[in-house]
Each structure stands twice: as C-alpha cells, then as structure tokens.
Amino acid sequence: MKRLLIAAGGGGDAIAAVMLHSALYGPAAPALVLTYSWERLVVDPLPGPRGRAHLTGLRTPLPHLDLVTARTAPIPPAGSSLPRLAADLPVELGLLDPYEGTAGLARTIAAAAEYCGAPRVDVVDVGGDILTDGTEPTLRSPLGDALVLAACARTGLPTEVWIAGPGLDREIPERELFGRLPPAAFTLAAAHTEPVRRIFDWHPSEASAMLAAAARGARGRCAIRDVPEPLRLDDRSAGVHRLDLGRALAANPLARRLTDRATLADRGNLADAERASVEICGFSEIARERDRAASFRPLAEVAPGAAELPARFADWQADLRRQDVTLVTRRRVAEEFALGDRDLRTLAAGSAPEAFPLWTVTARHGGVTARHGA
Structure with a gap:
C-alpha cells in the first residue's frame, strides 16, 4: 500500500506533504502526492x-491518473517545477488537472486511491488558506484548495485535512485563522525536513521553506516577498493541525459552492470554478495572474549590474536590521535583486545552519548569511 496525500495548493504544498508524510508514516513508507502544476x-x-494537455512524458498507470516523472516536460512556453520535484522527492507525484473541474479532480483522486490501495486521503495545506471564508483582504489563492476539498467530498473517501505552519502563507490574519483551528496535533521536527533538504537549493516556495526552517528551530522576524510586514517564526510555526473534511468544508464557502455545483452538473470546469470564486471571494486569482503576466519582466532584464549590487545589497541589509528582521527567504532576496541561482550562491557570504533553508540577517560583515549544504 502507498499512502495517498494531496498537496492542496501546488508545488510548495507538495514539499510540505513530503515533510508531513515523513512525520506521520516515516520517510521510507511509499507514497503518492497529487499536486497541481500551478506556478508563479x-x-x-x-x-x-497547467493540465495534462500542457505536459509531455506523463505516465498513466490507470485512466484519469497521470504521474509526473523526471522525463515529463512542459510544452513551451509553459514552465513547471514538477519534473524536477519528481526527480528530487522520495515519493511519486501525480498531476491534479483542474480544467475538468471538481468532477475531473474527483476521478483523479479515486484513481489514485485505487492505484495506491489507499483507504483514505491526507490533504496538506501550508498556511491555512484552505479555511478561507472568502472575505479576508489578504487572501490571494483560494481556488486550488477549494477545488481539492470539493473533489475529495465528491469521492466519498475518508479524508483528513492537515494544516501545517499556520499563518505562513499570510492569507488569513492569524487571530482569525487560529480561531478556526483545533489545537496542534503535533509539531514538525528537524528530522522531518531531511527528505526535502536538497529541494530548497532551487525551489522558490517561501511558505514551505519557512515551515522547514521553523521545524529546524529557526525563530525570528522573516522578510518575505509582496508583504510589507515581516512574518514572525515562533513555536507555533512548525505546528500541524488536523481537521476532518466536514469541518474544513464548513469553513470554506467556495468549496461548498463547488461541491453543490458538482452534485448538480458533471460539466463544471475550471472556468465555472473561476466564476464561483468571483462570486464568493470577489476576485479571480487567474485574472490577477493574467494582469501580472502582462507586465512581468524576466529577472535578466531587471537585474542590477555587478558593480552596483554590493552597495544596494548593503543598504538593504541595513534597512532590514533597523526593522529587527533576522531572517529572509531566498526568494525575497532573488526578487529584490533579480538574481538567478548562480548569483544567489555568490551572494551567500557564509553559513547559518540554524536558519536553513532561510537566510539569516546578521551584523557580521554587514550582510546576510545562508547555508546551501548539509
């Protein structure tokens, strides 16, 4: 038997699902993680x-179930981190294709359960936006999570929802989020991060990186992208909270709407779900992505010159220290200075093992230190 886990929000949640799998079942237990190819x-x-029509090299052991392998590739100009995740993670990866809506996702989950011989499903969400009521002004990405909840309800399979690192996605204000959560079932530890350790050398996920850092004991104020206020890592940041599917659905009106629509009509698709998101949450995250894509500029076009980078970097570090920021995500550094992997490795001046995979803001040498190895 393989364990069946679903990463509710995509690539970053797939990394967290592997950490959770290690904690619940042990790192050597075979598992399949279903996840979206829905990238920044x-x-x-x-x-x-991206759906199955946008990828080549998928393996299909059963109808409606497509497995991602290291040989899978997105059809240009699309991109996907899933093939590299499939190569680096110690589990199998399966594709969640939302283009056929809740009914199509339910068929995939049911096929995955048959393939795994799994009697139940574990849904994993980092941060807690799976419990959105749709009114939070900081909400950014409710649709994927809601589709997963609705699809799991449609299958009838016993389902548990695990929320790891509450608040790390900064989508639901902490006070509201913790009011919707039961007490933590357990806390992730450093050992649970070992199966995903090498992933953080290249994957851009911030929430999963902060979850791993918190599990390894990192504490402090962390600067992340697109959010003016630093996020505080504390003893709750590595916590994992368990809810049954009914409680998660009760908290999420968009998921309930998608469940109702799937019951009434099997022809629901992603466009229908997007319209439901506009009705319930007041916006479509896909429309927002379209707007951002229209003005997006690749890093190479906006990167500072090598001569000016040290001074700009030093000024930025000084400003972070004045805000009492002690940690920063790799992605925040990359986007602040438009740097690729090679430049980031050059910029990393030392090592800070207590903060891996985050970078530590220190007064030493006036900059940031980072650990990129064991």
Whole structure:
C-alpha cells in the first residue's frame, strides 16, 4: 500500500506533504502526492495552472491518473517545477488537472486511491488558506484548495485535512485563522525536513521553506516577498493541525459552492470554478495572474549590474536590521535583486545552519548569511 496525500495548493504544498508524510508514516513508507502544476510567473510565464494537455512524458498507470516523472516536460512556453520535484522527492507525484473541474479532480483522486490501495486521503495545506471564508483582504489563492476539498467530498473517501505552519502563507490574519483551528496535533521536527533538504537549493516556495526552517528551530522576524510586514517564526510555526473534511468544508464557502455545483452538473470546469470564486471571494486569482503576466519582466532584464549590487545589497541589509528582521527567504532576496541561482550562491557570504533553508540577517560583515549544504 502507498499512502495517498494531496498537496492542496501546488508545488510548495507538495514539499510540505513530503515533510508531513515523513512525520506521520516515516520517510521510507511509499507514497503518492497529487499536486497541481500551478506556478508563479518566475517559473511559468503563463497565467493559471497547467493540465495534462500542457505536459509531455506523463505516465498513466490507470485512466484519469497521470504521474509526473523526471522525463515529463512542459510544452513551451509553459514552465513547471514538477519534473524536477519528481526527480528530487522520495515519493511519486501525480498531476491534479483542474480544467475538468471538481468532477475531473474527483476521478483523479479515486484513481489514485485505487492505484495506491489507499483507504483514505491526507490533504496538506501550508498556511491555512484552505479555511478561507472568502472575505479576508489578504487572501490571494483560494481556488486550488477549494477545488481539492470539493473533489475529495465528491469521492466519498475518508479524508483528513492537515494544516501545517499556520499563518505562513499570510492569507488569513492569524487571530482569525487560529480561531478556526483545533489545537496542534503535533509539531514538525528537524528530522522531518531531511527528505526535502536538497529541494530548497532551487525551489522558490517561501511558505514551505519557512515551515522547514521553523521545524529546524529557526525563530525570528522573516522578510518575505509582496508583504510589507515581516512574518514572525515562533513555536507555533512548525505546528500541524488536523481537521476532518466536514469541518474544513464548513469553513470554506467556495468549496461548498463547488461541491453543490458538482452534485448538480458533471460539466463544471475550471472556468465555472473561476466564476464561483468571483462570486464568493470577489476576485479571480487567474485574472490577477493574467494582469501580472502582462507586465512581468524576466529577472535578466531587471537585474542590477555587478558593480552596483554590493552597495544596494548593503543598504538593504541595513534597512532590514533597523526593522529587527533576522531572517529572509531566498526568494525575497532573488526578487529584490533579480538574481538567478548562480548569483544567489555568490551572494551567500557564509553559513547559518540554524536558519536553513532561510537566510539569516546578521551584523557580521554587514550582510546576510545562508547555508546551501548539509
């Protein structure tokens, strides 16, 4: 038997699902993680998710179930981190294709359960936006999570929802989020991050990186992208909270709407779900991605010159220290200075093992230190 886990929000949640799998079942237990190929523009320049029609080299062991392998590739100009994740993660990856809506996702989940011989499903969400009521002003990405909840309900399979690192996605204000959560079931530890350790050398996920850092004992104020206020990592940041599917659905009106629509009509698709998101949440994240894509500029076009980078970097570090920021995500550094992987490795001046995979802001040498190895 393989364990069946679903990464509710895409690539970053797939990394967290592997950490959770290690904690629940042990790192050697076989598992399949279903996940979206729904990337930020820095990975995929096309807005919205990629489905099976956008990828080559998928393996299909059963109808409706497509497995991603290291040989899978997105059809240009699309991009996807899933083939590299499939090569680096110690589990199998399966594709969630939302273009056929809730009914299509339910068929995939049911086929995955048959393939795994799994009697139940574990849904994994980093941060907690799967519990959105649709009114939070900081909400950014409700659709994928809601589709997963609705699809799981449609299958009838016993389903548990695990929320790891509450608040790390900064989508639901902490006070509201913790009011919707039961007490933590357990806390991730450093050992649970080992199966994903090498992923953070290249994957842009911030929430999963902060979850891993918190599990490894990192504490402090962390600067992340697109959010003016630093996020505080504390003893709750590596916590994992368990809810049954009914409680998660009760908290999420968009998921309930998608469940109702799937019950009434099997022809629902991603466009229908997007319209439901506009009705419930007041916006479409795919439309927002279309707007961002129209003005997106690749890093190479906006990167500072080598001569000016040290001074700009030093000024930025000084400003972070004045805000009492002690940690920063790799992605925040990359986007602040439009740097690729090679330039980031050059910029990393030392090592800070207590903060891996985050970078530590220190007064030493007036800059940031980072650990990129064991």
